[in-house]
Amino acid sequence: MRITFLGTGTSHGVPMIGCDCPVCRSDDPKNTRTRSSVYIETGESRILIDTTPEMRIQMLREDISRVDAILFTHSHADHIFGLDDVRRFNDFNRCALPCYGNDVTLRDIRRSFEYVFVPTQIGGGKPSLDLIAVNGPFTAAGISVIPIKVKHGKLDVLGYRIGDFAYVTDVSFIPETSLDLLENLNTLVLGVIRPKPHETHLSLGEGVELVEMLQPKRAYFTHIAHQLDHQSTNAILPQHIRLAYDGLQIDV
Numbered sequence: 193m194r195i196t197f198l199g200t201g202t203s204h205g206v207p208m209i210g211c212d213c214p215v216c217r218s219d220d221p222k223n224t225r226t227r228s229s230v231y232i233e234t235g236e237s238r239i240l241i242d243t244t245p246e247m248r249i250q251m252l253r254e255d256i257s258r259v260d261a262i263l264f265t266h267s268h269a270d271h272i273f274g275l276d277d278v279r280r281f282n283d284f285n286r287c288a289l290p291c292y293g294n295d296v297t298l299r300d301i302r303r304s305f306e307y308v309f310v311p312t313q314i315g316g317g318k319p320s321l322d323l324i325a326v327n328g329p330f331t332a333a334g335i336s337v338i339p340i341k342v343k344h345g346k347l348d349v350l351g352y353r354i355g356d357f358a359y360v361t362d363v364s365f366i367p368e369t370s371l372d373l374l375e376n377l378n379t380l381v382l383g384v385i386r387p388k389p390h391e392t393h394l395s396l397g398e399g400v401e402l403v404e405m406l407q408p409k410r411a412y413f414t415h416i417a418h419q420l421d422h423q424s425t426n427a428i429l430p431q432h433i434r435l436a437y438d439g440l441q442i443d444v
Contacts, residue, residue: 193232193233193234193354193355193357193443193444194232194233194234194441194442194443194444195230195231195232195357195379195381195441195442195443195444196230196231196232196233196254196256196439196440196441197229197230197412197414197436197437197438197439197440197441198226198229198230198231198244198247198250198251198254198438199225199226199227199228199229199244199246199250199438200225200226200228200414200415200416200435200436200437200438200440201225201226201227201228201415201416201417201438202225202227202228202270202385202393202415202416202417203227203268203269203270204417204418205225205226205227205246206223206224206225206416206417206418207223207224207418208418211418213418214421215418215419215420215421216418218421220421220422220423221437221438222422222423222435222437222438223421223422224438225416225437225438226244226246226249226250226438227244227245227246227270227271228242228244228270228271228361228362228383228414228415229241229242229243229244229247229250229271230359230381230414231254231256231259232354232357234335234354234355235334235335236334237260237261237332237333237334237335238256238258238259238260238333239259239260239261239262239263239332239333239335239354240259240261240262240263240278241262241263241264241265241352241359242262242263242264242265242271242272243262243264243271243272243273243274243275243277243278244270244271244273244274245269245270245273245274246274247274247275247277247278248274248277250438251277253438253439254439257284258281258284258285259278259281259285259289260285260289260290260332260333261289261290261291261292261332261333262278262289262290262291262292263292263293263332263337263350263352264291264292264293264297264298264301264350265293265297265349265350265351265352265359265361265362266293266294266296266297266344266347266348266349266350266362267293267296267297267300267301267304268362271362272297272300272301272304273304275301275305275319275321276305276308276318276319277319278319278321279317279318279319279320282319282320287320288320288321288322289319289320289321289322290322290324290332290333291321291322291323291324292324292325292326292330292332292337293323293325293326293350294325294326294339294348294349294350295325296347296348297350298323298324298325301321301323302323305319308321309321326339326350335354336354336355337352337353337354338352338353338354338373339351339352340352340353340358340360340366340370340373340374341367341369341370342360342363342365342366342367342370343363343364343365343366343367344362344363344364344392344393345364345391345392347392349362349363351363351370353373353374353377355378355444356376356377356378356379356444357377357378357379357380357381357444358373358374358377358379358380358381358408359381360374360380360381360382360383361381361382361383361414361415362383362392362393362415363382363383363393363394364390364391364392364393364394366402371405371406374406374408375406375407377406377408377409378408378409378410378444379408379409379410379411379412379442379444380403380406380408380410380411380412381411381412381413381414381436382394382399382402382403382411382412382413382414383399383413383414383415384396384398384399384413384414384415384416384420385415385416385417385419386416386417386419386420387419387420388419393415396413396420396425399411399413399433400429400430400433403432403433404430408432409432410432410433410434411432411433411434412433412434412435412436412440412442413433413434413435413436414436416435416436420435422435422437
């Protein structure tokens with residue numbers, strides 16, 4: 193299984209608009225972060241997690257021409273607002289694209305993209321989507337997926353486990369029952385936003401503590417804000433924990 197980090201930034205992205213901090217003005221390309229998403233290739237299946245506002249740019253950058261299914265973590269703008277651009281994948285697949293998420297996420301997608309689900313004039317194009325509610329383990333594009341319920345502040349969001357890989361972003365608390373689903377991992381991708389505590393995200397220290405408790409073979413932090421410089425942060429992290437960056441590819 194190959195994982196491509198399409199984006200690794202928080203909701204503002206990095207650089208942030210109007211910010212002159214050292215990270216936002218950095219020459220290191222690993223400090224340039226589009227909104228967070230990953231692309232998973234396993235066997236003959238291609239799965240996308242979340243559709244960011246930069247999805248089109250991310251797909252062109254990584255030369256991606258195929259998506260078989262989309263897993264949504266939640267419905268915040270930085271995770272769904274690129275959804276219209278998936279209509280290009282309808283051209284290749286010639287069928288509605290399966291989209292998985294919890295009931296709240298799918299409700300919000302129907303509201304935010306109402307034109308997709310009602311009759312409209314011919315021309316202009318719109319995506320063809322099959323929204324599928326996640327209520328337990330499921331199969332997407334022939335791949336077994338285990339949903340992981342976590343908290344993003346007060347909001348219920350989903351992480352996902354595929355084999356020995358798990359992706360959990362936008363998280364501030366993981367219930368005990370979900371922690372059990374994150375044991376014995378090869379690779380954990382975890383949302384960590386900044387050094388200081390945050391109401392709806394894990395801080396850097398909290399992320400490290402959680403990784404040490406779960407003991408995956410390796411972990412990557414994503415959904416990173418401009419308070420974390422790539423090189424200097426990696427220098428203080430344990431060797432099995434790294435900051436991810438846009439375009440990073442790993443094999444699991």
